Amino acid sequence: MKYIVIVEDEVFMREELEDMLCKAGYKVDVIKSFENVTEQLLSLSPDLILLDLNLPCVSGFQICREIKQKSSIPVLVLTSRDQMRDELHALDxxxxEYLTKPCRKERLLARVTNVLKRYEGRTNLLEGADFLLDRQTYTLYIHNQSVVLPKNQGKLLEVFLMRGQDIVTKDDLCLAIWGTTEFIDENALQVNLTRLKKTMMSLKMRQKIVPIRGVGYKLIMEGKSDESKLEDF
Amino acid sequence: MKYIVIVEDEVFMREELEDMLCKAGYKVDVIKSFENVTEQLLSLSPDLILLDLNLPCVSGFQICREIKQKSSIPVLVLTSRDQMRDELHALDxxxxEYLTKPCRKERLLARVTNVLKRYEGRTNLLEGADFLLDRQTYTLYIHNQSVVLPKNQGKLLEVFLMRGQDIVTKDDLCLAIWGTTEFIDENALQVNLTRLKKTMMSLKMRQKIVPIRGVGYKLIMEGKSDESKLEDF
DNA sequence: ATAAACACTTACAGTCAATGAAAGTTTCTA
DNA sequence: TAGAAACTTTCATTGACTGTAAGTGTTTAT
Structure with a gap:
C-alpha cells in the first residue's frame, strides 16, 4: 500500500485531503508541526509528498528544493497560489505536479496515481546535478546513457551525493565501503577513489572529486562557483 | 538539443506550437499525415511527443497507448477536450502531462522542460506491465527494488518485451544473445531461459514465460486472460 | 631548497559471479 | 507408450572487480 504524507497547514483542507486519500486506499500521514519539515519528511520517507506552498515558518519552495536534493521522493504541489511564476518556480x-486549489477530487487522485506510477520501482534513485544514481544497483544514468558502477565506486559516489557540498572524510568513505574504519589499508581507499575518478572522467561528468588536504574530499561542480540557493519569492 | 515531435492536425495551432518550441531552442518536427502515426513517431524517436487527442483517422488515446507500450518516449497531451474523463483516461x-487549450506559452514550456528533465538519462527504459527494464545495463525495476540482470537474461527479457504478446522463436532468442543462430547449442539457450525464469520467480514478477511446443515461447500475464485493449471513447 | 607527509598511479594476483557444456530427468503428444 | 521437446543440475572456464604492493607526484613547513 502506497504511503502519502500531506504538508498543509489549513486544518479543514488537510483533513479533507487525508480522508479522500485514505478512502482511495492510501496510507496517509500529515505534518502538523512546521519546523524542520524536511527532516520529518525524510525520516517518514513516504512514496509521495502532497505539498502546500503557503506554510508557517518555512517556504514550500524551500521544502521542495531540499526534498529533491536529498531524496527521490515525488512531490505534488497543491496550492491556492495560482500565479504563473509560482508554478514555473515549483516545476523548476x-x-x-502542480495543481491549484480548488481541485476536483478525481483530478487530484488521477495525478497522484500517475505520479506514483511514474516512480514505480524507482525509489532509491539519487539525483545528482546532471545524473541519477540507483542506490541499490549503482546504475548511473547520465547523458542519455546508463552504466552499472562497480559496487565500491557506487558506494563512494553515493556518499558524496548524500553529503551534498560538504567535505567527506576518509573515515566516512571507509565506513561506507567496508562498514568499518579499522584494519583498512588507506591505500585501498585511494585506489577505489582513483577508479571512481577515472569512470567519472570517461562519462564526462561535470562533477569532480577534489582532495582537502589532511581532511578528506569534496564533490564540486566543474568550472562553476557556488551559486547555490537563489532567492525564493 | 532536445527533439520534439508535434502531432496536431489543425494547421494554425500546429505552426504556432512549432514556432514557439523552435524559439525555445528545441529541434521540432510535425506529423502531417495521420495514417500510421505511431510508426512515424517510433522511427523519428523524439525526446518528447506533443499530442493532440482529436485527430483524423486515429484516436490520440490509441497513439498514446501504443507509444507507451513500445517505447519510453514521454507524451505530453495538449488538447481542447477538457472533459475530466478524457484527462483521466489519458493519464491512465x-x-x-495533460494540458488543455488554450494554454499559456510559459505553462507549456515549463511542462515541456519539466517532463524532459524527468526523463533525463532515462531513455532506453522499456516498460513492462509492472516493471521497467533498462536496455543498456539490464537493470530491472520492480516492486520498489532494482536488480541488475546478467547480460543474457536481460537480452532475453528485452526480446520478450519488444514483441509484446507475440510468440518469440528460439532463433529470435539465439539471435538476440549471440548475434547468430548457427553453431549454437540449443541447450545453452535452454539454460539461460531457465535462469531467467528463476529470477523472474524470485522477483515475483506477474509475467511468465510459457513454451509453445515446437515453435518458441511467449510472455504471458499470470492468472489473467487476454483483456488487452479496452475501448477508447 | 628540502624533507616529511600526504596524495596519486600502475601492475598483479586472488576471488566470485556469469556462462556454456554435459548429462541426465521430466513433460507432452501422436 | 515411445519419441520428441522441454527442462534441470552440476561443473569447469572465463572475466570483471578487488586489495596488495611498490612505486611516483605534490604540497607545505622549516
Missing part, C-alpha cells in the same frame, strides 16, 4: 525546483 | 494510459 523539480516538483512533479 | 501513461501520458506524462
Amino acid at each position: 525546483l523539480g516538483a512533479d | 494510459l501513461g501520458a506524462d
Whole structure:
C-alpha cells in the first residue's frame, strides 16, 4: 500500500485531503508541526509528498528544493497560489505536479496515481546535478546513457551525493565501503577513489572529486562557483 | 538539443506550437499525415511527443497507448477536450502531462522542460506491465527494488518485451544473445531461459514465460486472460 | 631548497559471479 | 507408450572487480 504524507497547514483542507486519500486506499500521514519539515519528511520517507506552498515558518519552495536534493521522493504541489511564476518556480525546483486549489477530487487522485506510477520501482534513485544514481544497483544514468558502477565506486559516489557540498572524510568513505574504519589499508581507499575518478572522467561528468588536504574530499561542480540557493519569492 | 515531435492536425495551432518550441531552442518536427502515426513517431524517436487527442483517422488515446507500450518516449497531451474523463483516461494510459487549450506559452514550456528533465538519462527504459527494464545495463525495476540482470537474461527479457504478446522463436532468442543462430547449442539457450525464469520467480514478477511446443515461447500475464485493449471513447 | 607527509598511479594476483557444456530427468503428444 | 521437446543440475572456464604492493607526484613547513 502506497504511503502519502500531506504538508498543509489549513486544518479543514488537510483533513479533507487525508480522508479522500485514505478512502482511495492510501496510507496517509500529515505534518502538523512546521519546523524542520524536511527532516520529518525524510525520516517518514513516504512514496509521495502532497505539498502546500503557503506554510508557517518555512517556504514550500524551500521544502521542495531540499526534498529533491536529498531524496527521490515525488512531490505534488497543491496550492491556492495560482500565479504563473509560482508554478514555473515549483516545476523548476523539480516538483512533479502542480495543481491549484480548488481541485476536483478525481483530478487530484488521477495525478497522484500517475505520479506514483511514474516512480514505480524507482525509489532509491539519487539525483545528482546532471545524473541519477540507483542506490541499490549503482546504475548511473547520465547523458542519455546508463552504466552499472562497480559496487565500491557506487558506494563512494553515493556518499558524496548524500553529503551534498560538504567535505567527506576518509573515515566516512571507509565506513561506507567496508562498514568499518579499522584494519583498512588507506591505500585501498585511494585506489577505489582513483577508479571512481577515472569512470567519472570517461562519462564526462561535470562533477569532480577534489582532495582537502589532511581532511578528506569534496564533490564540486566543474568550472562553476557556488551559486547555490537563489532567492525564493 | 532536445527533439520534439508535434502531432496536431489543425494547421494554425500546429505552426504556432512549432514556432514557439523552435524559439525555445528545441529541434521540432510535425506529423502531417495521420495514417500510421505511431510508426512515424517510433522511427523519428523524439525526446518528447506533443499530442493532440482529436485527430483524423486515429484516436490520440490509441497513439498514446501504443507509444507507451513500445517505447519510453514521454507524451505530453495538449488538447481542447477538457472533459475530466478524457484527462483521466489519458493519464491512465501513461501520458506524462495533460494540458488543455488554450494554454499559456510559459505553462507549456515549463511542462515541456519539466517532463524532459524527468526523463533525463532515462531513455532506453522499456516498460513492462509492472516493471521497467533498462536496455543498456539490464537493470530491472520492480516492486520498489532494482536488480541488475546478467547480460543474457536481460537480452532475453528485452526480446520478450519488444514483441509484446507475440510468440518469440528460439532463433529470435539465439539471435538476440549471440548475434547468430548457427553453431549454437540449443541447450545453452535452454539454460539461460531457465535462469531467467528463476529470477523472474524470485522477483515475483506477474509475467511468465510459457513454451509453445515446437515453435518458441511467449510472455504471458499470470492468472489473467487476454483483456488487452479496452475501448477508447 | 628540502624533507616529511600526504596524495596519486600502475601492475598483479586472488576471488566470485556469469556462462556454456554435459548429462541426465521430466513433460507432452501422436 | 515411445519419441520428441522441454527442462534441470552440476561443473569447469572465463572475466570483471578487488586489495596488495611498490612505486611516483605534490604540497607545505622549516
